[in-house]
Amino acid sequence: KDQVFQPSTVASSEGAVVEIFCNHSVSNAYNFFWYLHFPGCAPRLLVKGSKPSQQGRYNMTYERFSSSLLILQVREADAAVYYCAVCGNQGGKLIFGQGTELSVKP
Amino acid sequence: GAGVSQSPSNKVTEKGKDVELRCDPISGHTALYWYRQSLGQGLEFLIYFQGNSAPDKSGLPSDRFSAERTGGSVSTLTIQRTQQEDSAVYLCASSLEDRGAADTQYFGPGTRLTVL
Known part of the structure; x- marks a missing residue:
């Protein structure tokens, strides 16, 4: 079954580096997407791709x-x-x- | 420019009633997606449109759910004979095209549906 797995909670302290891990079992998915969601607001894309990338304070590591x-x-x-999400190369x-x-x- | 908008923001209905949820995508975006977030769950894909056609309806949970898109713009998600398990936040997203990773999906704020 096509699934994406990530921990339900992560705790940190101000100033630290936080890592949120994600893995998937989707056979034709090559790209990861990381979204930020404040409940009640629109989810916002932070970073995406099929290689390591950085957008401001957000870094994304990449393995297959x-x-x-x-x-x-x-x-x-x-x-x-x-939210972690994956997408295949075709369709959205x-x-x-x-x-x-x-x-x-704090 | 304006982002994706959805209406209503909140909808409370009685079990068995029909509801319509509306999505206005970003102007010029040809691809439109509907997702659902049930309590304690992640975002679940429902259906997507490329223009006015729906190449992938695989996520619709039952035949009580339908969606249409007219003029390549506004989309309506209709739930007939609502059930309590339909209670969720329904999110709409749009992207320039449907080239997968090449096109970022921009989300609306969602419609919170509560079925009593």
Whole structure:
């Protein structure tokens, strides 16, 4: 079955580097997408791709079936739900993980 | 420019009633997607449109669910004879085309549906 796996919660402290891991079992998926979601608001794409990449404080590592989102210098305001998703090279359907709720202690 | 908008933002209905949820994609985006987030669950794909046609309806959970898109723009998701398990946040996204990873999907804020 096509699935995406990520931890349900991650806890951190302000200023640390947070890593959220994701892996999948989708045979024709080569690209990862990391979304930030504050409940009640629109999910926002942070970083995507089929190779390691960086957007501001967000880094994405890449392996064929796994990726990690690294958040540098994490802040209390980063506390939210982070979704990992994968997509094949054709069509646009995203397959999402369950979401990881990040908590940040001051 | 305006992002993806959805209406209503909240909808409370009684079991057995029909509901319509609306999505206005970003202007010029040809691909439109519907996802659902049930309580404690991740985002679940429902259906996507390329223009007015729906190449992939594989995520629709039952024949009570249908969607249409007219004029290559606005889309309506209809749920007939709603059940309590239909309660969820329904999210719409659009992208320039449907080239998969090449086109970022931009999400709307969602419609929270509660079926009593």
